[in-house]
Amino acid sequence: LPQHTCSWLKDKMTMYKYQDFWAIKRHLQGGIQAQQSFKAEPSDVFICSAPKTGTTWLKSLVFAIVTREKFDESTTPLLTKLAHECVPILEISQVKEHENNRKNSGFPLVATHFPYASLPKSVISSNCKIVYIYRNIKDVIVSNYHFRREAFKLPMEDAPFEEAFEEFYQGLSNFGPYWDHVLGYWKASLERPDSILLLKYEDLKRDPTSNLKRLADFIGYPFSVDEEKAGVVDNIIRFCSFENMSNLEVNKTGKPNGGTLENRLYYRKAKDGDWMNYFTDDMKEKIDKLTDEKFSGTGLVLK
Numbered sequence: 001l002p003q004h005t006c007s008w009l010k011d012k013m014t015m016y017k018y019q020d021f022w023a024i025k026r027h028l029q030g031g032i033q034a035q036q037s038f039k040a041e042p043s044d045v046f047i048c049s050a051p052k053t054g055t056t057w058l059k060s061l062v063f064a065i066v067t068r069e070k071f072d073e074s075t076t077p078l079l080t081k082l083a084h085e086c087v088p089i090l091e092i093s094q095v096k097e098h099e100n101n102r103k104n105s106g107f108p109l110v111a112t113h114f115p116y117a118s119l120p121k122s123v124i125s126s127n128c129k130i131v132y133i134y135r136n137i138k139d140v141i142v143s144n145y146h147f148r149r150e151a152f153k154l155p156m157e158d159a160p161f162e163e164a165f166e167e168f169y170q171g172l173s174n175f176g177p178y179w180d181h182v183l184g185y186w187k188a189s190l191e192r193p194d195s196i197l198l199l200k201y202e203d204l205k206r207d208p209t210s211n212l213k214r215l216a217d218f219i220g221y222p223f224s225v226d227e228e229k230a231g232v233v234d235n236i237i238r239f240c241s242f243e244n245m246s247n248l249e250v251n252k253t254g255k256p257n258g259g260t261l262e263n264r265l266y267y268r269k270a271k272d273g274d275w276m277n278y279f280t281d282d283m284k285e286k287i288d289k290l291t292d293e294k295f296s297g298t299g300l301v302l303k
């Protein structure tokens with residue numbers, strides 16, 4: 001496969017190009033295996049996203065929705081495990097885990113960063129639900145910069161933002177080009193609105209209540225009037241908020257089982273518009289121009 005080594009990360013990360021997208025080896029290996037063998041079922045609920053768009057948040061919310069009968073703020077697994085450990089992901093060979101969960105407890109959630117066009121075919125033919133989160137490109141660029149830089153323990157002065165920006169702009173990001181990732185799911189959601197729900201990170205922040213209800217309805221776990229009256233929706237939103245989750249001990253000091261990344265890297269600032277602290281006027285113009293070109297005529301707005 002064509003490969004690219006990221007110079008701004010001091011050559012510590014290499015990505016490979018597979019089916020029109022770039023990804024690191026760790027994610028490609030399991031992902032390709034799952035792509036060829038995974039058998040989705042209609043009851044599955046897929047949580048899909050490009051990295052750094054709010055995946056951790058969406059996983060926590062959906063996990064809380066589907067486990068809410070047993071959801072207890074003092075015992076939920078989200079207190080002791082990173083959200084990524086609560087929801088298996090195809091890329092890191094957790095297909096078996098998902099199949100066992102599905103068989104033993106009917107737990108429906110499974111996640112992937114694979115682009116729509118590269119999903120296992122059965123995900124589409126089974127008509128299972130897909131929820132996709134996406135986010136302002138500029139904030140994704142900044143989030144990705146810090147995540148990767150910190151993962152390799154590089155201080156900012158050793159990891160030039162301009163180079164990170166340029167790579168992302170060229171489509172060289174994990175599961176990038178980001179624009180194509182969003183467009184793939186966007187177009188699919190127009191064709192299959194009953195199966196695919198798109199949520200915008202910024203909308204989820206602005207109006208968590210109606211978006212959470214929409215999400216629950218869509219995946220077939222609607223909140224009852226009694227639940228709403230009892231404050232279940234509010235409790236989930238509060239528990240999964242950045243303020244709460246980022247202060248949980250597991251997310252401040254933990255590491256996922258067998259992994260190398262620290263959980264805290266998934267919780268940085270969660271601020272809309274943080275890009276303004278990093279972008280020059282030229283960078284802004286460049287991204288806006290490319291975004292206009294890529295999304296022209298699609299109806300998708302993502303500046």
Ligand code: A3P
Pocket residue numbers: 049050051052053054055056057139142143144146240241242243245266267268269270271274
């Ligand atoms: P920032 O780097 O801008 O802070 P992902 O989960 O896809 O890797 O995305 C990570 C981004 O989501 C980070 O953005 C992180 O801070 C933010 N995030 C994590 N948990 C969140 C939550 N509960 N609510 C809102 N944003 C959250």
